[in-house]
Amino acid sequence: xxxxxxxxxxxxxxxxxxxxxxxxxxxxxxxxxxxxxxxxxxxxxxxxxxxxxxxxxxxxxxxxxxxxxxxxxxxxxxxxxxxxxxxxxxxxxxxxxxxxxxxxxxxxxxxxxxxxxxxxxxxxxxxxxxxxxxxxxxxxxxxxxxxxxxxxxxxxxxxxxxxxxxxxxxxxxxxxxxxxxxxxxxxxxxxxxxxxxxxxxxxxxxxxxxxxxxxxxxxxxxxxxxxxxxxxxxxxxxxxxxxxxxxxxxxxxxxxxxxxxxxxxxxxxxxxxxxxxxxxxxxxxxxxxxxxxxxxxxxxxxxxxxxxxxxxxxxxxxxxxxxxxxxxxxxxxxxxxxxxxxxxxxxxxxxxxxxxxxxxxxxxxxxxxxxxxxxxxxxxxxxxxxxxxxxxxxxxxxxxxxxxxxxxxxxxxxxxx
Amino acid sequence: xxxxxxxxxxxxxxxxxxxxxxxxxxxxxxxxxxxxxxxxxxxxxxxxxxxxxxxxxxxxxxxxxxxxxxxxxxxxxxxxxxxxxxxxxxxxxxxxxxxxxxxxxxxxxxxxxxxxxxxxxxxxxxxxxxxxxxxxxxxxxxxxxxxxxxxxxxxxxxxxxxxxxxxxxxxxxxxxxxxxxxxxxxxxxxxxxxxxxxxxxxxxxxxxxxxxxxxxxxxxxxxxxxxxxxxxxxxxxxxxxxxxxxxxxxxxxxxxxxxxxxxxxxxxxxxxxxxxxxxxxxxxxxxxxxxxxxxxxxxxxxxxxxxxxxxxxxxxxxxxxxxxxxxxxxxxxxxxxxxxxxxxxxxxxxxxxxxxxxxxxxxxxxxxxxxxxxxxxxxxxxxxxxxxxxxxxxxxxxxxxxxxxxxxxxxxxxxxx
Numbered sequence: 022x023x024x025x026x027x028x029x030x031x032x033x034x035x036x037x038x039x040x041x042x043x044x045x046x047x048x049x050x051x052x053x054x055x056x057x058x059x060x061x062x063x064x065x066x067x068x069x070x071x072x073x074x075x076x077x078x079x080x081x082x083x084x085x086x087x088x089x090x091x092x093x094x095x096x097x098x099x100x101x102x103x104x105x106x107x108x109x110x111x112x113x114x115x116x117x118x119x120x121x122x123x124x125x126x127x128x129x130x131x132x133x134x135x136x137x138x139x140x141x142x143x144x145x146x147x148x149x150x151x152x153x154x155x156x157x158x159x160x161x162x163x164x165x166x167x168x169x170x171x172x173x174x175x176x177x178x179x180x181x182x183x184x185x186x187x188x189x190x191x192x193x194x195x196x197x198x199x200x201x202x203x204x205x206x207x208x209x210x211x212x213x214x215x216x217x218x219x220x221x222x223x224x225x226x227x228x229x230x231x232x233x234x235x236x237x238x239x240x241x242x243x244x245x246x247x248x249x250x251x252x253x254x255x256x257x258x259x260x261x262x263x264x265x266x267x268x269x270x271x272x273x274x275x276x277x278x279x280x281x282x283x284x285x286x287x288x289x290x291x292x293x294x295x296x297x298x299x300x301x302x303x304x305x306x307x308x309x310x311x312x313x314x315x316x317x318x319x320x321x322x323x324x325x326x327x328x329x330x331x332x333x334x335x336x337x338x339x340x341x342x343x344x345x346x347x348x349x350x351x352x353x354x355x356x357x358x359x360x361x362x363x364x365x366x367x368x369x370x371x372x373x374x375x376x377x378x379x380x381x382x383x384x385x386x387x388x389x390x391x392x393x394x395x396x397x398x399x400x401x402x403x404x405x406x407x408x409x410x411x412x413x414x415x416x417x418x419x420x421x422x423x424x425x426x427x428x429x430x431x432x433x434x435x436x437x438x
Numbered sequence: 439x440x441x442x443x444x445x446x447x448x449x450x451x452x453x454x455x456x457x458x459x460x461x462x463x464x465x466x467x468x469x470x471x472x473x474x475x476x477x478x479x480x481x482x483x484x485x486x487x488x489x490x491x492x493x494x495x496x497x498x499x500x501x502x503x504x505x506x507x508x509x510x511x512x513x514x515x516x517x518x519x520x521x522x523x524x525x526x527x528x529x530x531x532x533x534x535x536x537x538x539x540x541x542x543x544x545x546x547x548x549x550x551x552x553x554x555x556x557x558x559x560x561x562x563x564x565x566x567x568x569x570x571x572x573x574x575x576x577x578x579x580x581x582x583x584x585x586x587x588x589x590x591x592x593x594x595x596x597x598x599x600x601x602x603x604x605x606x607x608x609x610x611x612x613x614x615x616x617x618x619x620x621x622x623x624x625x626x627x628x629x630x631x632x633x634x635x636x637x638x639x640x641x642x643x644x645x646x647x648x649x650x651x652x653x654x655x656x657x658x659x660x661x662x663x664x665x666x667x668x669x670x671x672x673x674x675x676x677x678x679x680x681x682x683x684x685x686x687x688x689x690x691x692x693x694x695x696x697x698x699x700x701x702x703x704x705x706x707x708x709x710x711x712x713x714x715x716x717x718x719x720x721x722x723x724x725x726x727x728x729x730x731x732x733x734x735x736x737x738x739x740x741x742x743x744x745x746x747x748x749x750x751x752x753x754x755x756x757x758x759x760x761x762x763x764x765x766x767x768x769x770x771x772x773x774x775x776x777x778x779x780x781x782x783x784x785x786x787x788x789x790x791x792x793x794x795x796x797x798x799x800x801x802x803x804x805x806x807x808x809x810x811x812x813x814x815x816x817x818x819x820x821x822x823x824x825x826x827x828x829x830x831x832x833x834x835x836x837x838x839x840x841x842x843x844x845x846x847x848x849x850x851x852x853x854x855x
Binding site: 304 | 462618723745798
C-alpha cells in the first residue's frame with residue numbers, strides 16, 4: 022500500500038513556514054505499514070492542485086492533502102475537490118452544529134457566516150469529524166485512489182490522523198509489515214562508523230535496508246525490514262542488531278526510535294535516582310527547556326538559574342565578583358563556580374553550567390565569538406570543557422546544548438556500563 | 439524563472455526527520471525573484487531519482503537537490519547523476535586536498551579512503567566548493583534545466599546556497615521582481631480578521647496576492663506582488679498596506695517578515711530602555727530560551743529562575759511555604775509571588791512567571807491537566823491570567839510561552855500606541 026503526502030500553501034513554497042505536518046503523517050502511516058513514496062508541496066493554485074491530483078490518480082492508493090481548508094479566500098482546496106470529483110458543496114448539518122457550538126464555547130461569540138461555511142463539504146465525501154477545530158477532514162475515492170483532505174493547523178491535523186484516518190485504514194486495508202529499528206550512537210562521525218561496520222553492512226539480507234542519519238556529535242543507524250512474514254522480519258532484525266552491538270558496543274547509547282538524548286538521559290537519571298539542575302548563560306534556558314520537554318522530568322529535574330546578565334551571575338547565583346574581574350564571565354573558573362553554586366542551591370546530584378559568547382557581537386567578555394565553556398558538576402567532581410562552535414548564533418547555542426547533554430550522558434553512563 | 443526543490447532521503451519519507459533545508463533554499467531563492475513551483479521529497483532509490491529528474495527536465499529552469507551526498511553507502515545521488523548525465527566520476531584534486539586538510543585539522547586524524555571518495559564528482563560538473571564540510575556541491579546543465587546537488591547537512595547546504603548558488607544565479611540569470619510584505623496581527627482569529635478586511639481584499643490589484651498564515655493567537659497576512667516594474671510594485675504594496683493599516687490598526691503589531699513576537703518584544707523593550715526576567719515552572723525555561731534566541735537580547739533580558747520543583751520555588755525563588763500549602767503550587771497566588779520575587783532578584787522592570795500542569799499526569803497540585811497561570815509584573819502592577827490549554831504536553835508548554843509573550847507585548851504596547 023502506497024501513499025503520497027501533498028501539502029498545499031504558498032507560505033511553504035516561499036519558505037515562510039516549515040512543513041512539519043508531512044513528517045507526522047509519514048510517521049503515523051509508516052507505523053501501520055503504509056509506504057510513503059513521495060511528499061510534495063505545491064501552491065494554492067487550482068490548476069496546480071488539479072494537475073497534481075491527476076498525476077497521482079491510480080499511481081498510489083492514498084493521497085493525503087493538508088492545508089488550504091481554512092475559512093479565508095486564499096484557501097481553494099474544497100472548490101478544487103469539487104472540480105476534480107465533479108461534485109458540489111453542500112452543508113453538513115453535524116459539522117455546522119459543531120462549528121456553531123465550538124465558536125460559542127471557545128471564542129464566546131456567535132458564529133459568523135464565514136465560520137458556518139466551514140460546514141460546506143463535497144456531497145460525495147465521507148466527512149472526518151474534527152473535534153478540536155472548525156474545518157472537517159474529507160475522504161473521497163476515485164477509481165483506485167483515495168484522496169483525503171485535512172486542515173493544515175498541526176494539532177487539528179494530528180487529531181484527524183490519529184482518531185479517524187489510522188483506524189479507518191487499519192480496518193479497511195491489508196498492508197505488509199515494515200519494521201524499523203534505530204540504533205543511536207554518540208561520539209564518532211558517519212564515515213568512521215561506516216568503516217567500522219562495513220563487513221557487517223555488506224552481509225545484511227536484501228530485505229533489510231540500512232540508513233545513516235548523522236547529526237552534530239551523533240549518528241543514528243536505521244534498519245528497515247519489509248516483508249509479509251512478521252516473525253521472520255523481527256528475528257532477522259534482532260539478530261543483526263545483536264551482531265552490530267558486538268562491533269560498536271562502545272558508542273551505542275540507545276535503541277528506541279524516539280530516544281533523543283534528553284529522553285535517554287532522563288531515563289538514566291530516574292533509574293539511578295539522581296537529580297539535576299542547570300545554570301545557563303549563553304544557552305539562555307534551552308538546556309532546562311529541553312530536559313523539561315520530556316514528560317516525567319519532574320522526577321529528576323529540579324530547576325535552573327538562567328544568569329544571562331553578569332549581575333545575575335553575581336546576585337542570584339553567587340559567583341564571586343573578584344573571580345569575574347580576574348578571569349572574565351566567559352572562563353573556566355566562572356563556569357565551574359556556576360555549576361557548583363546551582364548544584365548547592367537546587368540541592369541536586371548533578372549540575373550543568375554554560376557560559377560563552379554566541380555572537381554576533383562581543384558581549385561582557387573579550388573572548389572570540391563562538392567560544393563556550395561547559396561545566397558538569399557530578400556528586401564528587403567537576404569537569405570543564407572549552408569549545409569554539411564558530412557561527413551563527415543559533416548553531417553556537419544548539420551545539421552548546423547538545424554538548425552539555427552529551428557530557429552528562431557520558432558521565433552517567435560510567436555508572437552503568 | 440522557476441525552480442523545484444528535491445529532497446532525497448528515506449529518513450524524511452518515514453517521518454524520522456523533518457526537512458528544514460527546502461524552506462531555507464526557498465526563502466533564499468524567493469528573495470532574488472526565483473519562483474519555487476514545487477518541493478518534492480523522494481526516496482534514496484536510483485530509479486525514483488531518475489524518474490523525478492526526467493519529469494522535471496525542461497519544465498523548470500533550476501532543480502535543487504539536497505541529501506544523498508554523504509560518505510556512506512545509503513547515499514546514491516552522485517552515481518545517479520552520472521547515469522542521468524551519461525558521465526563518470528573523477529577525482530577533483532582541489533576537493534581532495536580540501537578533504538584531507540579538513541579531516542586532519544578538525545578530526546585530528548588521517549583521511550580514510552571513504553573520506554577521500556568525497557572528492558569524486560561527475561567529470562562534466564561545475565564543482566561548488568564546500569568550505570565547511572567534505573561533500574562538494576555540483577552544478578550540471580542538461581538542455582534548459584540546471585540540476586544542482588547539495589549535501590543534506592543544514593549548515594553545509596546553507597553555506598553553498600549563500601556563497602555559491604545565489605551569487606551564480608544573480609550573475610547568470612534575468613529574473614522578475616517578487617516583493618513580499620508581511621503584516622503581523624495579534625489577538626483576533628483568521629475568520630474575524632477576514633471579515634474586517636473583506637472589502638479591502640476584494641479591491642486588491644490582480645498582481646498582488648494575499649495569504650493568511652494563522653497560528654495560535656496571531657494571524658500573519660502576507661502580500662506578494664510580482665511583476666517587472668519594481669517601483670510600481672513597491673508603490674502599490676505601500677498604498678495597500680497603508681489602507682489595510684487604517685482598517686485594522688488596533689491589531690497590527692509589526693510589518694517585518696522576520697518579526698516574530700520575541701523580536702518585536704525585544705525591540706520595544708530596547709526602545710523603552712526596560713528590562714525583563716522570568717520565573718518559570720511549567721514552561722521550564724522556554725520563555726527565557728526564546729527571548730535569548732534573539733541577538734542583542736542581553737540589552738533587555740537579565741535572567742530567569744526555572745523553579746520546576748516545589749522546593750526550588752521555596753528555596754531559590756523565596757515563595758512562601760504557607761502560600762503554597764494554602765493555595766497549591768498551581769495557583770494565582772503562587773504565580774504572582776513568583777513574578778514579584780524574580781523581578782526583585784533580577785532587578786528588572788518587567789517579570790513573567792508561569793506555573794501549571796502540562797501533563798500527561800498530575801504533579802504536585804490537584805488542578806486539571808492543561809491548567810496554566812501566567813503572571814506579568816510591570817513597573818507598577820501585577821496581572822494574572824488563568825488558562826486551560828488542554829493536551830498534549832507540548833501544546834500546553836508552547837501555548838503558555840506564546841500567551842506569556844503576548845501578555846507582555848500587549849502591556850508594553852500601551853506605552854507606545
